[in-house]
Amino acid sequence: MALEGFKRRVLGSIGLLKGKRKVDEETIKELSKSLRRALLEADFNVRQAKELTERIERRMLEEEPRPGVRLETHAMNLIYSELVRILGSPRSIRPHNQTVLMVGLYGQGKTTTTAKLAEWWRRNHSAKVAVIEADVHRPGAYQQLSQLLGGTGVEVYGEPEGDDAPAIVRNGLRKVGTADVVIIDTAGRDSLDENLRDELLEIAEIANATERFLVIDAQVGQAAGPMAATFHELVGVTGTVVTKLDGTARGGGALSAVATTGAPIVFVGEGERISDLEKFESDRFISRLLGMGDIKGLIDLAPDDLDEQEAMRLTQRLMSGRFTLTDMYTQMEMMSKIGTLDKVLSHLPDTMFGGMSNMSVAQKRQMQENLEKFRVVMDSMTQEEKDDPLLLKSGRIRRIARGSGCKEKDVKELLTQWNRSKKMMRGIKGDRRLRRQMQSMMGVDEDLGLG
Ligand SMILES: Nc1nc2c(ncn2[C@@H]2O[C@H](COP(=O)(O)OP(=O)(O)OP(=O)(O)O)[C@@H](O)[C@H]2O)c(=O)[nH]1
């Protein structure tokens, strides 16, 4: 997860308000100072940090928390909205009929991001996607791209022996003519020198792209601002992808610098695998960053075979307080389909599942093993039992253990887990703030009939 230390520091700052009923100026000053330190450490620039903390100070003093809202929560909401303001509003990306030109300096993650985007379009929009490798300078670029996309069904065009990038683009576009989305990877340089300018301009003209994405490594920090501005001037950047956010605690620099250049952030890369790409939306990003969770993002992560409707239905059902073993089973199935639990957990509010996102790696592995085991146990239950686990007294438990080839202890463990999950779901139902947050994150305006 990006900017891990930042969240800890923000929470630390807010902790200064613990137990306070009223704001006093001294505490607010202290909060502001601590927050400023957190921002600078995450590489936000000095001016941004100053402005943000001044606004928070003022709003803390001027705005009353709504009745029943604790001071800490109030502060968190202010910080959230101010950070979202800095990162700007999201840009939507047309799902079909696109030609995307990738540009950027050496080693920023262009080729990897080309593959990630191809997979994103294929998976989220069922688009027929093709990529063109037009980097004739980096040895093995074509193999790299083919390897990344191996098994995805995305067509890769390249001329591994060729040395004329514009010609490759021209040939490629002709060859993949029927593709819905075409993404073109280009060569980088140490800097945006004459050679690169000429080559990019020529390719841009041939490609006549609908989107021109600039790829920037988060490590470059605030230098991302001038970099984005220069590329923007040259080719008219329509969106920026900030990569390697997983590898730095100082990603705030690149993110906020880019946000001010008129080349909005459209995606962020958070890992080396082709699934480690996320459509960037500042509100979601910040709420996840601060541990407020992101239910909608979680649903977006779901692969093809996970019906979004189904995920919504389940979430609503969970929030309604009805929670059968079958619901838990579906939930487990979704989690296992989505794959790495890490990802799922990082999208949930910390308060949900009792702060599971803070689990150790070993604990997470344990949980994954449990999921497997529970699945086997449940396969030996009747529908009635799954709907009403309270039916499961010792006689039935023995039968199920025998039927599934598990121990009675395993069956009981499942019931304990169900009890625990159910309690947590009740907790969510009872927590009006969290409930409202979940509803708004799911884009559900109407009351879900939760009383
Ligand atoms: N951890 C992490 N690594 C990444 C990410 N994106 C790219 N990388 C790695 O960064 C390195 C460079 O990525 P490339 O995609 O080859 O970069 P490029 O811009 O195509 O590089 P050139 O073609 O040499 O200009 C590779 O080792 C990638 O695996 C990311 O989001 N997170």
Ligand SMILES: [Mg+2]
């Ligand atoms: Mg490359």
